[in-house]
Amino acid sequence: MSHQHLSPEVEDYLEHLYMRQHEGYTGELPALSDRGMGELLRHHLAVLEDGGVTLTQDGLAKAERAVRRHRLAERLLHDVIDVHGRDVDHAACEFEHSLHHGVDEHICTLLGHPKTCPHGRAIPPGPCCREQKRAADAAIAPLSTMKKDERGTIAYLSSRQPETVQKLMALGALPGAAVHVIQLFPSVVFQVGQTQIAVDSALAGDIYVRRAGER
Amino acid sequence: MTTLPRLPRPTAPTAPTAKDPCPCAEPARASGHPLLAIIGCPNVGKSVIFNRLTGAYVTVSNYPGTTVEVSRGHTTVGGCAVEVVDTPGMYALLPITEEEAVARRLLLEEHPRQVLHVVDAKNLQRMLPMTLQLLEADLPVTLALNMLDEAEELGFRFDAAELGRALGIPVLGTAGASGRGIAELRAALGAAMTARAECAEYNSAAPVCAEGDSATPVGGVCITYDARIERAVGAIIALIGRPAALAERALALLLLQGDAEIEALVAARASPAALAQVRAIVAETAAQFAQPLRIVIALRRQAVANDIIARTVQAPAEQQRPKLEWLSQLLMHPLAGLPVVALVLYFGIYQFVGMFGAGTLVGLLEENLFGGIINPWLTSVIEGWLPPLWSNLFVGEYGIFTLGITYAVAIVLPIVGLFFLVFSLMEDSGYLPRLAMLIDRIFKQIGLNGRAVIPLVLGFGCDTMATMTTRVLETRRERIIVTLLLALAIPCSAQSGVFLGMLSQVGPAALGIYVAVIVLIFLTVGLLAAKVLPGQRPHFYIELPPLRLPRISNVLVKTYTRLEWYFIEVLPLFILASVLLWLGSLTLQGGQLAFVPHAGLFGAIERALDPLAALIGLPTTADVAQNPALKFTGGTILLTGFFRRDFGAAGLADLFADGLLSPVQVVVSAVTFTLFLPCIAQFLVMKKERGLRTALGMAAFVLIISFGAGALLRVMLMATGWMGR
Ligand SMILES: Nc1nc2c(ncn2[C@@H]2O[C@H](COP(=O)(O)OP(=O)(O)O)[C@@H](O)[C@H]2O)c(=O)[nH]1
Ligand SMILES: [Zn+2]
């Protein structure tokens, strides 16, 4: 993707096109000057069809990033700077346009890769979010795939039998509890708190653990 | 949202007077004594504390309408007689198993004056949430931090007074096994149950709920859940009020967690419209969370517990390994563990129960004590008093004393007693769960999981008792498979003691064939049952308690209780068997009623059973007529064996001792009678636990397999001519 800067006017227009095409937005599109329209068409971001404007592939990608920047800006203003109400919209519209060159990635990481803006709309994930998810997936593994003597913290229990989950929790195997794998065969044995529990490998596959030493 | 007023605790602050030393008589209870209920997770030492409090006089009975056993006893606390009940283990107020349901029903229906929650101190973190739950339910709780010795050794330090203030209830450290802290516990219970001044301190502890907090303050703590849950709780309370002995808030929370029993309780009192509304609220609230509500609620309660613990408990700096960890790992090792199983079976069961119990002890008791002293003396006395017809009822061939009581006391008692001793040792040392985790993979093949090892091992002691413990299994499918395997392929100790003795005298080949056939049938039937019976495979999970050196007193008490139960169950049947055998041997001789063995009704049945006896090559009535040295026909053994399997085994041993059985006959009959129909006591328990139809079906199946296998084995052995003919 090239680094040419679009004018704020065009970015806003793209955002609204995106929302209309992907989020069922039915309101007005912002006014766009002839210069702006020229910019849009020159960069092949949109085409004129049946008297309407439609995003191209390239335009869609640009629009998505613009939406992302806008909503990240909202999150930043709302969560960190504590701006509320209508002020968020205005300030975000000013702010978003300066979040280029990967600054949005830094903000996103700083905010912990938020999934929604303060209004509850989805923030399209950026490369940083996808990277984080991959890392998180690798760090969380079923207990059955861990090694003997490995340590970690229970992330979640995925068993479809709520009663089994309840029993495991009563034995201390709660999300957040530190675990220590003692043995893997013939049954998986692990320690949580001061309790040792033996489970079969199927159940051990339902206990997801955040391995120690990984983030 | 309104702040709920704290409900007054049901205490009667009447001062004790000299005439009425018990300030706590409770007219609501039939016994007139207020109730102290001991509750807590399994294996935290409830029974030990119960025994410490109550002493020797304890009754064990089934909870009404269930097969779950509950022990009750009496004691005096604070100068006041109270009834104490030891409940089955319970992990949370939201029950999963029948045992947990019983424990909760007891809390709901019997209105205990005081609830003693016993926890394992080193595991306080995971057990404190249940204390909070009890407080939420507005039950009057005292908390015992038991196993304090173990916790302190791991480096835990408890500020019980501070914890007591935080919870607003009396908290005491105890070590039930050594008796430490029991006197203080008794004093605290006395104070709480008689509502003396001492406990006012706790009752008046000001709750610390924030202004506008919707939660009921619980002692000193305030458990507020997610706002959406609190809203639902408020709405449900408005609809249902207080239909049971638990606080509204606790009921509403249980309803939110999908508690069917509480829902039924509400359905009985509230209008259908209100119930429908409650259901709608529950569904709506559940839809708002990604996780089931029971988990959301449990996590919150845990967070509150963690908070309290952080203030009152000093935990060891790092995770501690238990004391005997190396031994524990050895026992659980996939390779090293198996020889240990073999050693335990060889020394614990074969040598101790089989050789020492069935051999030495039975020899001493049966031959020397009963055969040499008691029975001759009784016979001479009774024959002096009564005519032969009646004396035979008491001291004849099938006499109540000479057969029934002699078999029960001299043959069965020592064998079963030693077995229960070994079993209690395995149980108290923590070995059984380790055996379960070792064997789980193999048991999965026969439709079971590792947990089934407990009833199956117990079956080697007494199949009847083991059938009752199939309740620890979670699915109906497992219970059926285990019940069938117990009825078919697990010889009880009295029986195996006798057979092992006979077979090892015939030779190692005989013993080998016997064991191979039984194991083969066990596995085949298990595999087939797992294929045929529908149902999902349950998960296996089991807590591995730390290995402990068993306390002899505790082991002896347990063994004694089991033996007492066994004896009460068995002795009447042995006496009944004697009476029936006597009745069946009555016949008319010269116009007079007389007692003649192998005649009368019993003789007729023996003749009817001749084809079965011939099938497995045992003596028939014709053989007995030819050779008077033969005391029993195969039919006699079958018939007596149905009263008690061990009874039949004893009959075979009698024939064998007189040199009247060939090697083939010994192997074939040992196989057949091991597989054969369970004794009548076991059949009755099967009927009670599994229903008449299932029990009859199993009995028919066992009959066919046992005689089929016996006949087939006989044909094969005869054809090869390997063991003679
Ligand atoms: N070290 C130690 N062991 C205990 C203590 N109390 C009970 N035990 C042991 O813990 C095991 C379980 O006790 P039990 O009373 O049967 O538990 P229940 O299932 O809660 O009734 C037994 O082996 C007891 O000997 C204690 O205070 N300290
Ligand atoms: Zn904008």
Ligand SMILES: [Zn+2]
């Ligand atoms: Zn927004």
Ligand SMILES: [Zn+2]
């Ligand atoms: Zn991101």
